[in-house]
Amino acid sequence: MEKITSPEQLKALQESIVAKRDPDKACVTVCAGTGCLAYGTQKLIDNFKKEIKDKKLEDTVSLRSSGCHGFCERGPIVVNYPDKTFYQRVGLDDAAEILEKTVANGEVIDRLLYEEPVTGEKITLETDVPFYNKQMRLLLAQNPEIDPVNVDDYLAVGGYQALGKALSAMKPEGVIQEVIDANLRGRGGGGFPAGWKWDATRKAEGDIKYVICNADEGDPGAYMDRSLLEGNPHSILEGMLIGAYAIGSSQGYIYVRNEYPLAVTNATLAIENARKLGLLGDNILGSTFSFDVKIVRGGGAFVCGESSALFASIEGRSGEPRAKYVHATDKGLYDKPTCLNNVETWANVPLIINKGAAWYQSIGTEGSKGTKIFALVGKINNTGLVEVPMGTTLKEIIYDIGGGIPDGREFKAVQTGGPSGGCIPKEYLDTRVDFDELTKLGSMMGSGGMIVMDDRNCMVDVALFFLRFLEEESCGKCTPCREGVHQMRIILERITKGKGKEEDIDTLQWMGEAIADGSLCALGRSAPAPVLSTIRYFREEYEAHIRDKKCPAGVCKALITYTINADCTGCRLCVKPCPTQAITGEKKQLHTIDQDKCIQCGACYEICKDAAIIVA
Amino acid sequence: MSETITITINGREIKAEPGTTILRAAQSANIYIPTLCDNDELTPWGSCRLCMVEITQKQRTRMVASCIYEVADGITVQTETPRVSNVRKLVIELMLARNPYHAKLKELAAYVGVAKSRFDVDLKECILCGECVRVCREVVGVSAIGYKGRGNERVVATPFEGPAVDCIACGSCSYICPVDAIPLKEENGIRTIWNTEFAMQKCKKCGRDMAPIKQLEYFQKNYNLPDNHFDTCIHCRT
């Protein structure tokens, strides 16, 4: 690889790469995101490689392992370009068949096609799959077309053109104005206008300024940033380069959480490749602008997603936040002006520079422009990454794209905003999702995690889950969070064990307000949100636990019993798995559970084929 | 060129130099704001949250920690509002659940109007104000103690909760602790702190115990003092 020394040379390189690629040549693309790799996709990829080599097919077909395609429920996923035949739930040994039938003969393998759940219609093309075609994939669109470790792929789809444009045709202030005009709001959860943050950093005193990509993505159940950083790391680098140019920074950091090893690997390779091409380093594209990036791994602390704790972590200290009365844009990392933005925010930047603020403004709502990627997870048919324009309703996301709730169960709530957010009940499914609408409902956009729950989820249990999480993740510096969340957890635990007191709800609300007011950082200040929102919308569930000592959803162990009803056919499947031998019954006779021995472990419920086990 | 800043605290106009915190500005005007983790020898920490006040700045009202927030022109500070009071009450009740006995906490409880904590006591004595760790790091400069763990499980500890290897047994941490949670014992020429024993230097003339040998060695090294500088105590030096 040779260093590119001008935007013209960059364009020429892109053209030459595209010219060398035969658009009609078959390209088998296998999704190799962490989710699909967990399905065992590496074996599938290896099989494809072996088949292509053994049968000497290199001239007729190329293989690409790409970043996350987003339809995680249906992995492993294989898309055959250029026609875009879409195969899902591909078997690890199907490589040979796909090459023989589809690639060589254009024959479609029926059993691997996506089947529309209601009509039963089989869908052949990726573009026709409802999960995809109801989204607006601006950020994720490139993932299937790129092998993250191959910079040529990124260049081929127009990568780094926005950087070229910014460096050659725009002044730094002009770049900032474009981002301000686009009204790009931070995608990490705060929703703060990125352009204003860049402006403040640019205007801050000092020659050394830092640009940081926050890839800590601590909200459990959210993995948008993982997919972007793993699947298209160059798009993040390009965004950071443009931002650094605008701000006047020459050093950037990407802070990646410890639990994302593939993202670290791919981002590291991307940085190496960018350096080789001269896209990182001195005098980028022949300009006077120099910039380089270091990757720092987190140590396993949710609080390090908070900017001041993140800085502390990069400085080699424990992740304790500090009061942000002086903004990070004035004094951040190493007390220097620092601009910290989320992965998805950075990924939006090349788009805005390429297509302009006016175009970006045409997407979304009044206060929230552009698209947002959501991780749609939990009790949902189509688990995966969903990218939609701001203003799409919850109903559209959950039902039209998400395919609704599995097993015929009823929607109960959707949790957004992670541990800082709240649970939204079915009355608000028509809410148009944007920063302000979700905040009005007592939740927040957050980073994009959207956890769907059904009637078999207990909202008191969900509140307890979040409190336990926050209690473990609290840094321990300030009293309201360290002690307050701990005590709230103790109260919630009592309630789930049937030892709730009448005044508990009022106590929780009082504590919640004081913790929100008194905590040092956003973790503590937003910690009461899950509890307060579940009390707001599901108060009767709390009251059932406290007054009636009952868990209507059948979750809280101390308040439920497992019994066998008349549907039991006496198959005896449940007897052996019971850890306390609490089930007795003759073959083909109704079985019974000895309540004194039963520990509500759920093993029998899981295995029963007659649905004869009642949990209530 | 720094101009004096004017703020209002509880309706009173107060002037202060730029860089002064609201807490110090209030204290110099004899306006009381309760504190626990604050100490004028140490950098502000902002962890106990007792000193929180409500400020209005450019028509926006919010809660801030007065020990850290610096004065700015035109801000209005209220040190006793319902929001402030609720935070203080919660903080005290939470601390009493760790240490229901110490006079300092009882005194603060009386001030904020808390008779008893509604939380069950899980006795820990230490209230994690951080003053001991900060004094050892910032004033003494040896960082012999630090934190172990995070969140509610956090404790102030010696490395590996073992012997205080870097400690010079000066006793600053014990002295500064607002709730006397760090025991320091002296007996038979041995000072014991953090479960570690430190031999005391005896005056070569009168035989009095002067100070821990390690502490004197530390001073010697840091101030380039002659080897025999601490052979005699203050009384025996002429």
Place this chain on the structure above:
Amino acid sequence: MEKTIKSIIDRYEGDKGFLVPMLQDVQKELNYLPQEALNLVSSFLELPISRVYEVATFYQAFSLEPRGRIQMALCKGTACHVRGVPLIVDHIKRELDLEEGETSEDLEYTFETVNCLGACALGPILVVNGEYHGQMTISKTSRLLKKLGKESQKSEEGKS
């Protein structure tokens, strides 16, 4: 051990800011963070040992106790939780007689619950020595534990 630690420090050019990644590399090398290793890091970086200890005990990734040969990590993210992870946690605790975060006395098993792994479509997920097992149920967990138990026995027999 001194050589190992020194080479890790050099990998990051002795930059104190990289303390967390350094400790991760040490743990990867030595299976956990022994006291001796932390003391060496402290002296090579010229940082007080209390500071190194504070960082080592703050972050979840670090273990100051030796970890088992078979490391089991169950995702406790929200998506996995609502799909029934608590029942699987209890099951593993019963089967292995271990609390969360504990290592068995014979150093065969470590069982932890970990923060969201970001592969929510496969939830509940159990990772065994880096290998992902998705869509876990109580019965699948039983079968997996049985299989690991047999492998564990073989390894014991291999040792003796």
